[in-house]
Each structure stands twice: as structure tokens, then as C-alpha cells.
Amino acid sequence: MSDKATILVCDDDDRLRELMKVTLGADYTFVEAPDGETAIALCKDTVPDLVLLDVMLPGSSGLQVLESMRNDEQLREIPVIIVSAWQTADDRAAAATAGADDFLGKPFELEELTDAVSTLLERRT
Amino acid sequence: MRRSLSTQVTAAILVVAAVVALAFVVTIATTLSLRKTTSRETHSKDVVSATLEAQTLVVDLETGIRGYVISRKPQFLQPWRQARKSWPATIGHLQGLVSGDNEEERRVQTVEELVAQYETDYAYPVIYIARISPSEAIAQIASAEAKQRVDTIRGQLTRILDVEARRSKSRAASARALERDAVGAAVVGLAASALLVLLFGAWIGRAVVRPLQTVTESAAAVAAGDFTTRLDEHGTGEIGVLKQAFNAMTRALEAGRLELMTQNEKLRVSEEAKSDLIAMISHELRTPLASVLGFTTLLLQRDFAPEKRRHYLEIVDTEARRLAALAEDFLDVRLLEEGRLELEFRQVDLVSLVSRQAQLFFAHERNHELVLDLPEGEVMVEGDPDRIAQVAANLLSNAIKYSPEGERVRVALRRRAGTVRLSVSDEGIGIPLEHQERIFEKFFRGGAPAAGIPGTGLGLAVARTIIEAHGGTIGFTSEEGVGTTFWIDLPVEHPHEADDEPAQAPPAALHDTAAS
Secondary structure (H helix, E strand, C coil), X not given: CCXXXXXXXXXXXXXXXXXXXXXXXXXXXXXXXXXXXXXXXXXXXXXXXXXEECCCCCCCCHHHHHHHHHCCCCCCCCCEEEEECCCCHHHHHHXXXXXXXXXXXXXXXXXXXHHHHHHHHHHHC | CCCCHHHHHHHHHHHHHHHHHHHHXXXXXXXXXXXXXXXXXXXXXXXXXXXXXXXXXXXHHHHHHHHHHHHCCHHHHHHHHHHHHHHHHHHHHHHHHHCXXXXXXXXXXXXXXXXXXXXXXXXXXHHHHHHHCHHHHHHHHHCHXXXXXXHHHHHHHHHHHHHHHHHHHHHHHHHHHHHHHHHHHHHHHHHHHHHXXXXXXXXXXXXXXXXXXXXXXXXXXXXXXXXXXXXXXXXXXXXXHHHHHHHHHHHHHHHHHXXXXXXXXXXXXXXXXXXXXXXXXXXXXXXXXXXXXXXXHHHHHCCCCHHHHHHHHHHHXXXXXXXXXXXXXXXXXXXXXXXXXXXXXXXXXXXXXXXXXXXXXXXXXXXXXXEEECCCCCCEEEECHHHHHHHHHHHHXXXXXXXXXXXXXXXXXEECCCEEEEEEEECCCCCCHHHHCCCCCCCCXXXXXXXXXXXXXXXXXXXXXXXXXXXXXXXXXXXXXXXXXXXXXXXXXXXXXXXXXXXXXXXXXXXXXXXX
């Protein structure tokens, strides 16, 4: 396959998934999940280079997904950016505790997203 | 029925005063009577001494005669002369002392007559005879007549003395008895008064002071915040009334505090709900805002092919409308809370309205399958088309949100007698039994937040208000894990009857929560 990094975009709002995909552009390969269970399954299948994770999802919440990733030998090291509309200090602290590498509050500036993603991917290489 | 405390206290004081007064009256009366008795005794003594004086004079009379006759010397007649001189004053004095006592008066009178007779019938004749025939005179004085006359006089006087002695004796006895009685009465009266005063004090203590202490202690407890304090309501007159009033006060205080606590709790719950709502509003606004801002930024920064651009603009449009609808929802809740929801009634065709809403909702919906079951032609109702559309949209949105696995959603419209029923059925998670009662409450979202289902908890509350304002009813049937059917019944105008006819009662539903 190509040397493009793979990003898993998990959000129940398909418009926001599309926004993130279009914003990050053709430099990455995307896999999409509308809920937590799909996200976990896709993570295991594709082992993405980075995960953009919403919190309020149908079924398992984003934080639960994150925790199960951190408990998984194979997925532990994957950088995760939480993208959430819940963004009080408590919400951010909960995300950090669960093992998030970065936090973006909705609505976000497009540069914030591209910067956060490139920073984490560069740090990894 | 009890007499008041002040009446009782007054009565008790009157009794004590009466007893003390009685004791004094008895003591004074006995003292007065004692004084009278004492003065009578003095009088008796005067009578006795006057009588004795008279007796002496009588003896002197007799002694004088006898001495003169035997000695024939005139100087021996001196006692007789002296006695005769003193006699009228003495007997007069005695007469004065016994005046008013008929028996004694008579006796003194008799003595006076007897003495007068003694003088005229015996003494003067004997003195005369003695001058002529001393021996004859001696015989005369030695005769029984002389002795008898004097004895009679002395007997009368002795009788007077006896009477007075008797009287004096009985008077002294009665004076002693009276004295005893007076002391007794005074002692008994004072003792009774003292006892009564003590009893009165004890009664005041029991009936007034102790209850007041109890009330004071309880008042202190109430002041310290213990509103459960209650007094035994027994008590004399005003004390009983005071205790009842005290209990009424503590009951009122306790009820007031309970009410305050209940209100506080309600306020706290309502504050929590409001704070949750604000967080929810914030969240609900952020998601569509993220799309709107994100896509407009993209459109402003980059060039896209016309189809792409159109697609993104459509997204922006949809999300902006979602924001507008949210703003409407929040506004509706405010209007609803203030009871100012205004409706613009006109003729509405429910078939086209429902069909339009369903298409709108399922245009972007790929997970769910829409099954539309609408009648042919038109179903006209009188109502506010925007509001009815809002309710239909809410039911459709709920059906989609609460069946996350993406099942069938069935939308049906059925004419009934006098009403038309719109029902929206899903095959979703259903409503747990314990949440069914509260499902129309504002802000109530049951297990939705935990399940990650977004929403404000306002849709159904607004929907119910709108439907009821149309004279309709809203209700649902639901089974957990199987699915939910929400329905609304709206009164429909009969095609052949022009005027408004009141809507018939809707058929009974399994959970006709709207009936409340």
C-alpha cells in the first residue's frame, strides 16, 4: 500500500466525518466509524496511525472506546484526539485520564485539526 | 368546660380573704363579749359590797339598841344613830345598783320596809320603854320578836348576797369559757388562714408556675430549632389555651419548614435540570455549528468543483436549519412555561404535511427504512400547520434516535370517528416501564443521556402542549427492546357537517398519558 498515514474518524454525525476528511485532505487514508463498536472493530482490522474520536456516540461512548484501546496491547500506542462538544474542564480532564493525546472542542478551527493531526503523526515518526 | 384561670385565682383569693375575715370577726366578737362579762362581774362586786354595808348597818342598829337598853347610857345609842344616819344613802346606793333587776329591787324594797318597820314598830318603842321601865325594855330586846325582825332583815340581805354570788360565779365561768373560745377561734382561724394561703400557693405553683416552666423549656427547644416539640395540652383555663396555642405554633412552624424544604428540593431539582439543559443546549448547538463553521471555512479557503460546493452548501443549510429549529425549541419551552404558546389556525391537509415531513427526515437517513401508510386524498383538520409539522418532526426524530440499530420506521395516518390518528412506530429500544409515566415531562430524558442519545428533553413536552391546544391528545405504547408507537389524535371536521362539532373522545390507548 501507499505510505499515506491511515486515520480513523469516529463520529455519529456523518457531516462532521466528511468535514474532517475534506479538511485533512488527500494526504491521508481514512476509515470511518459512526459508533464506538465499529471504531474498535476497525481499529483492530486496520490498526490506524491516528484516531479522531467523538465522545457522545450511540452505544459505547468515545471515552469507553479510548479506554479499551489503551487496554489493548496492539492499539495502546495509537495517538487519539478527542473531538467533542462537551468541553468543560471536567470533560477535558476525563479525556486526559482516559489516555487522550489531544482534545479538540466542537466547533473547531480547521487549522487546529490539521495542526493537531500533523503534530501527533510527526512525533510518531 | 373549664373556668378561666383568672376566675379561679380570683375565687381562691376571695375564699382565703373570707376565711381570714371570719377568723377576725369571731375573735373580735368573743373579745367584746368577754369585756361585757367582765363589767357585769364588777357590777356584782359592787352589789355585794353595798349589801354587806347594809348588813353592817343593820347589825349596828340592833347593837346600838341593845347596848342602850342594857347599859341605859345614852352614848351607847351612838351606833344606832350613826347607822340610822347612814342608812338612807346606803340603801339608796343599793337600790341604784340593782335597778332594772325586778327580783332584787323587790328584795331591797322589802329590806327598806322591814328596816322602817323595825324602827317604828320596835326600835323607837323600846328606846321609849327603856326610859320608863328598863326591865320591860330588857325583856323586849330579849324577846323572840326582836331576834325575828333582825333575822328577817338579815335573811333578805343574805339572799341578795347569795344571788349575786351565784351570778358572779356563773359569769366568771362564762367569761372563762368565752376567753377559751376567743383564743380557740383565733388560733383555728389563723391556722386555717395559714393553711389556705399555703394551699393557694401550692395550687398556683402546680397550675401556673410549673406549666409556665414547661412552656418556657419547650419554647427554648423550639428556638433551638426543634419544631417537633409538643406539649401535653391539659391545663387550667388560660394555661391550657397557651399550650394549645404553643402546639399550633410548633405545628405551623414544622409544616412551614417542611414546605420550605420541599420547595428547596424542588428548586434544587429544577436548578439542576436547568443547568443540565444549559449544558445540553450548549452541546446541541456545538455539533451543527461545527459543520456550519467548518464547511463555510472550507468554502472560503479552497476552490471546489460546483457539485462539491453545492453539496457542502446543502450541509451548511441543513445544519443552520437544525440550529434554527433548536432555537425554536428553546423559545417554545419558554412560551410554554409562560403559557403563551400562540397558534394560527387554518385548514391543513395532514396527508401532505406528514408526507413532506417524512421525506425531509429520511432524505439523509440511510440507516432507517421509512414505511409510509397514508390514505388517498386529503384529511383536513383545523390547526397551526407549522406547529403540527413540528410535532410530526419530533415524533419522526425520536423514532430515528431511539432505534440506533437502524430499523423500520412506520408512519401511518388513519381516519377514525371524529378524529384522525397519526402514529409513528419504531422497532427501537423502547421506553422502560419506570420512565413511561414521566416521558412528557420537560427535560426528562430517561436513560437517553447514558445511552449517548442527544436531545433536550423538550420535544415531547412541547408536542403535548401543542396537541392539547388543538383539542387533541397524544399518547404512546411501548415495550422495552421491542419498540415504541407514538400517536396523536386530532379532531377532524366532518365533510358533511359545516360547523365545529366537538371532537369525540379518542379510543382508549394502552398508555394514554395525555388524558391527565
